[in-house]
Amino acid sequence: MSSEAAQTASPHVRRKRARRRREILHAALATVRDRGYHATTLDDIAERLGIRKASLYHYFADKDAILYACHKESLAELDRMIEFSETCCPTPRDRLAYLIREHVRVMTEELEGSPLAFEVSALSPDRRAEIVAGRDRYEAVLRDLVALGAERGELRPVDPKLAVFGILGAINWIARWYDPEGGTDGAALGDAFADLLIKGLEST
Amino acid sequence: MSSEAAQTASPHVRRKRARRRREILHAALATVRDRGYHATTLDDIAERLGIRKASLYHYFADKDAILYACHKESLAELDRMIEFSETCCPTPRDRLAYLIREHVRVMTEELEGSPLAFEVSALSPDRRAEIVAGRDRYEAVLRDLVALGAERGELRPVDPKLAVFGILGAINWIARWYDPEGGTDGAALGDAFADLLIKGLEST
DNA sequence: GCGATTTCCTACTATCTGGTAGAAATTCAA
DNA sequence: TTGAATTTCTACCAGATAGTAGGAAATCGC
Numbered sequence: 513m514s515s516e517a518a519q520t521a522s523p524h525v526r527r528k529r530a531r532r533r534r535e536i537l538h539a540a541l542a543t544v545r546d547r548g549y550h551a552t553t554l555d556d557i558a559e560r561l562g563i564r565k566a567s568l569y570h571y572f573a574d575k576d577a578i579l580y581a582c583h584k585e586s587l588a589e590l591d592r593m594i595e596f597s598e599t600c601c602p603t604p605r606d607r608l609a610y611l612i613r614e615h616v617r618v619m620t621e622e623l624e625g626s627p628l629a630f631e632v633s634a635l636s637p638d639r640r641a642e643i644v645a646g647r648d649r650y651e652a653v654l655r656d657l658v659a660l661g662a663e664r665g666e667l668r669p670v671d672p673k674l675a676v677f678g679i680l681g682a683i684n685w686i687a688r689w690y691d692p693e694g695g696t697d698g699a700a701l702g703d704a705f706a707d708l709l710i711k712g713l714e715s716t
Numbered sequence: 717m718s719s720e721a722a723q724t725a726s727p728h729v730r731r732k733r734a735r736r737r738r739e740i741l742h743a744a745l746a747t748v749r750d751r752g753y754h755a756t757t758l759d760d761i762a763e764r765l766g767i768r769k770a771s772l773y774h775y776f777a778d779k780d781a782i783l784y785a786c787h788k789e790s791l792a793e794l795d796r797m798i799e800f801s802e803t804c805c806p807t808p809r810d811r812l813a814y815l816i817r818e819h820v821r822v823m824t825e826e827l828e829g830s831p832l833a834f835e836v837s838a839l840s841p842d843r844r845a846e847i848v849a850g851r852d853r854y855e856a857v858l859r860d861l862v863a864l865g866a867e868r869g870e871l872r873p874v875d876p877k878l879a880v881f882g883i884l885g886a887i888n889w890i891a892r893w894y895d896p897e898g899g900t901d902g903a904a905l906g907d908a909f910a911d912l913l914i915k916g917l918e919s920t
Numbered sequence: 921g922c923g924a925t926t927t928c929c930t931a932c933t934a935t936c937t938g939g940t941a942g943a944a945a946t947t948c949a950a
Numbered sequence: 951t952t953g954a955a956t957t958t959c960t961a962c963c964a965g966a967t968a969g970t971a972g973g974a975a976a977t978c979g980c
Binding site for chain 1: 753
Binding site: 771774775 | 931
């Protein structure tokens with residue numbers, strides 16, 4: 513169905529279609545997280561859904577479009593986290609701790625955060641630039657919080673760039689080892705990482 | 717040249733051959749680190765060396781053998797680090813700090829540590845099991861140090877498993893962002909990460 | 921200097937995978 | 951109930967890449 517036809521489809525059909533797209537993205541996330549983008553075939557994704565790969569082209573233009581939609585979703589999650597943290601947390605330190613926990617949550621309890629750990633080199637150049645820009649905005653927020661925390665005296669005056677790379681590394685690496693059946697609760701992991709990383713930065 | 721023939725080759729030819737193998741592994745490390753194993757072709761690796769891919773088969777049985785040798789080298793580095801840390805550092809805290817710095821070093825100043833960040837799913841099953849076992853040994857050493865440090869009262873009693881996942885994530889993620897030309901010295905990065913991570917664990 | 925050995929080449933094969941065309945099956949909506 | 955629309959299918963194509971065969975070029979070692 514073209515986007516023009518989508519305009520004329522009934523609400524029911526549009527909802528059904530949107531649900532199928534989410535299912536495809538979820539199957540893609542799970543498979544790419546498991547074995548990487550290039551080693552993931554369209555056959556793999558389709559098989560998780562019990563359909564043939566040709567069917568995927570009814571919902572997405574190509575493989576790159578699937579990957580791109582996964583990345584867009586993860587950026588949308590980051591934007592929601594940032595927006596909420598602006599009102600929920602009184603200090604830079606608290607805001608940073610909140611964002612660490614939330615970032616862990618989207619890496620563990622849902623899969624929508626997983627693309628934050630994916631390489632973007634597989635994306636087409638325009639799309640890659642857009643996704644990298646979105647990640648850079650999030651990273652800039654984190655760096656600003658580290659710097660502001662140091663200004664306020666609640667965090668140590670460390671290099672924000674290096675500190676944030678360390679924080680993002682600790683969290684994004686979750687995609688490589690975390691097993692939802694592995695006995696560790698996402699929220700507990702978020703608390704543990706917030707504890708480790710915030711205490712690593714705090715003034716004592 | 718088969719391994720039997722290698723037994724009969726002169727020392728000069730054997731040294732020349734060993735050097736070429738190291739060059740191939742280095743080219744492979746650089747390319748896989750840049751774009752991932754599956755997106756790396758034998759043509760890519762050969763091109764870095766100014767030869768054709770068919771030549772690679774003179775030194776390695778297949779692509780999997782190249783990847784495997786890269787992983788073996790990174791494990792050898794870990795073993796050297798562990799062995800040295802047993803004599804150079806008086807306390808669990810110091811040993812942990814030393815291993816963090818060294819791990820950062822092999823991720824930044826050489827490329828031999830890079831396979832620690834590579835997915836192992838691309839390896840054949842037997843080889844994958846061997847590499848995972850080697851990584852698990854290193855991980856167990858780190859966990860023991862966190863536990864022992866807590867016993868001695870110099871580190872907080874956190875969950876060693878989660879703490880070590882956080883540490884490894886922060887360090888292995890370096891393969892994803894670190895640029896040798898990027899203005900950050902490997903040793904400085906090692907100090908920054910040891911500082912962040914050890915202070916995150918220390919009793920105050 | 922030259923036969924043996926090593927190293928690298930060109931040309932090719934086999935397989936895999938992204939993607940497409942057209943048709944069949946299913947669902948929709950009146 | 952039925953024609954239209956949607957969804958999924960089978961069968962296929964084109965290009966990419968791992969890997970191989972056999973030969974050319976370079977190096978070795980006596």
